[in-house]
Amino acid sequence: MARKTGDTPGKARSVTMSTIAQMAGVTQATVSRALNHPEVVSPDTLERIRQAIEATGYVPNQLAGALASSKSRMVAAVVPSITNMVYSALIHHFIELVRDAGYQTILVESGFSAEEEEALVSSLISRRPDGILLTGVHHSNRCRSQLLSAGLPVVEIWDLTESPIDICVGFSHHDAGVAVAQFAHDSGYPTAAVVSAGDERALRRKTAFCKRFGALGHPAPLEVLFDGPASLERGRIALSKLLDLGLSGGVIFCSSDLLAHGLLIEAQARGLSVPGDFGVIGFGDQDYATATIPPLTTVRVDRSDLGNRAADALLSRIRNNSPENRSIDVGFEIVARDTTQTAD
């Protein structure tokens, strides 16, 4: 069954290392060496093997390799949603970095559900990845223990905790909420409102914001909470609701830039001025935050940095470096643009 390089349709007799070995006149083990440790194989042999591979279009079976070596050269990543820019940009960087280190990423969505995540993690573990990335630090107990007993490197991102499963890299959502409250206060806003999507971390920011803003001597903020994900539409709806609730003046802290952008659009539609009639603060500093009218005041988290650090941390753990730092804080920064007034 001599096979050519051409694209012959039909069932190709599977060519394995042994096929290559035979063609090159060596044993299968030598082919394995040629592929994984070429430096210990003679140039001559190497060349014959190379030719055989070329001629057959042989592609190694990593399943077998992984089974034999207990190294799958694969990492798994669990994110709440891939359609959410906040996570996708971060994961993009992560994927890129681990790929450069020779790892492929298997990406799955948990849809913000802990049970879903548990099932996912379980089936991911069965594929024996070399490491795993999780979004957030709240996981079911079974999930934690499975991960722990699988003994694989785990990095939890986008949040911080005292007791990570393995390591975590993120920032404090509580602190972010507090910082924004302080910022609102310092900017001279007497009142505030909050708009949030139904995301546990966003809610934590909201709570911290409200608490601190109150502690600073202000009335409790009006609240508009959504159950599902954020959208431009919901941002518009939020402003309408807030107005119905009697909002006048003050600053509105949104759980995402998307929501904030929606607010801005609704304000425009109603002929309201920002920051004249009220201030708006977003969260995330998406790339479009500078392109809105007016440019959006928001909280910046360096997502590419976070993705990179997460990749670095996971990679170094995979290489068995002991975790120098189990908890990495990447921080955040309030970027004051034009949707908020400047201090009196």
Added chain:
Amino acid sequence: MARKTGDTPGKARSVTMSTIAQMAGVTQATVSRALNHPEVVSPDTLERIRQAIEATGYVPNQLAGALASSKSRMVAAVVPSITNMVYSALIHHFIELVRDAGYQTILVESGFSAEEEEALVSSLISRRPDGILLTGVHHSNRCRSQLLSAGLPVVEIWDLTESPIDICVGFSHHDAGVAVAQFAHDSGYPTAAVVSAGDERALRRKTAFCKRFGALGHPAPLEVLFDGPASLERGRIALSKLLDLGLSGGVIFCSSDLLAHGLLIEAQARGLSVPGDFGVIGFGDQDYATATIPPLTTVRVDRSDLGNRAADALLSRIRNNSPENRSIDVGFEIVARDTTQTAD
């Protein structure tokens, strides 16, 4: 492997099917049956095995299973970019559907590069997925032949071709461009302009649009082309450039809703009216297309339908080797909202 506090590691020795078998007093083969064909195992045995699994927290090694059965229960998906909503929404549906069928998806980004894609596909094949999804229909020859000789089900999406590698599901970008030109003409626009990101398919739409619009007796459209991806910012820039080029009136066909939205914002910033001063047509009908001011006229492609169909097609190919239909056209639809004038 340093261990920290938490649940006891117990037996550091990895637990396999044999471990379970011993505990349940059966052979390893029976455990395999219990897991994969419970209907042929006695309820009694099943229960003992279940308990052993429960007690140990055993997780099957799918690597070994896949190697032995030549079924990895895994599909691979190659998209240009995961941060691009156009693809991520689609892939979201795809992932969900194949997951319900028991397949996990390994997602990789090709970054719009054919060489990159070739390398990616090669390393994906080495993981022996049961099927593979590719975005677009233009691939390097080596890529095609590798896929062909690997003999695995392939579905190409988001475009159509006479000669798919295996099957393709998408729509004609050429026809979309033509349809928009016709729409612009019918709406009474005497002139047009195009704004496009550096995406091969977008360029094909643009070309078809320009050609047909010219054939309808109109002057050649002004063009603003970007090299990389679209963004709100670039939409704003595009309008500025167009104005610099002397644009006045007419309709502007954008390669994406994002660009169109940017144009709308820039128009607002300049006090220009849409559709009063000029019309705008987007592409994609993203969810925010109804939330812009004014709501965006755009081209709608049912991405969830596309994702679902792609999943169905791939799944059915994986199950039985009969490609009923090698080319599936999901079509598109022009959604006239308020950024374009209605016919005279």
Added chain:
DNA sequence: CTGAAAGCGCTAACAA
């Protein structure tokens, strides 16, 4: 319904 046995394709000692 269950056991025994033969691999799946590869890695990794250990010899030679």
Added chain:
DNA sequence: TTGTTAGCGCTTTCAG
């Protein structure tokens, strides 16, 4: 530098 020899953990006949 290369061959020999064991497995990796599981699926799958084939018997019984």
